[in-house]
Amino acid sequence: DGGITQSPKYLFRKEGQNVTLSCEQNLNHDAMYWYRQDPGQGLRLIYYSQIVNDFQKGDIAEGYSVSREKKESFPLTVTSAQKNPTAFYLCASSPSGTVGEQFFGPGTRLTVL
């Protein structure tokens, strides 16, 4: 089955530690995205990548970093510089030319203690 996988579903880290969230897709999509969702809120765009080896900042990129070395993978690192990292993180992908139709993964809920 084609789709997007995010792992793990739940992640706990101590304050001050960097943590990397995994996102893999086998849909052969060119574009990939990372969003953050806080309780009761909508999604906010962190980073997006239109093609391998290229990515752009979204609305709330401070304290986050990404890489896009492979088409299938778009990992997100939450650094210690992110002041409020506890949130629900969602990865998505879309084919080029239909970027409004994004396919989302199941999400990773990160809790920083």
Add this chain to the structure above:
Amino acid sequence: DAKTTQPTSMDCAEGRAANLPCNHSTISGNEYVYWYRQIHSQGPQYIIHGLKNNETNEMASLIITEDRKSSTLILPHATLRDTAVYYCIVREGPNDYKLSFGAGTTVTVRA
């Protein structure tokens, strides 16, 4: 700035049609209207989109007013599994890679 306005919540009876309104009075000519939904603690799911014509797919229908300042998403026969937060999003053409999700409408389908 929010481009869309939606009611905070609404209830619907199972088996009845659910009509979800969205106002986008500042929409410009090249902006599309997209609808997504998010079931609790899951990733959002694309439903439908349109520019100016009404659209229908296996999930829903999208009715856009002639002046394009508002639209309605119609779930023709709501089921309990349609309980979710529904997001109405206005997005520019092919070069706009951002989907701006607001708070959406929480739809509760009751038996």
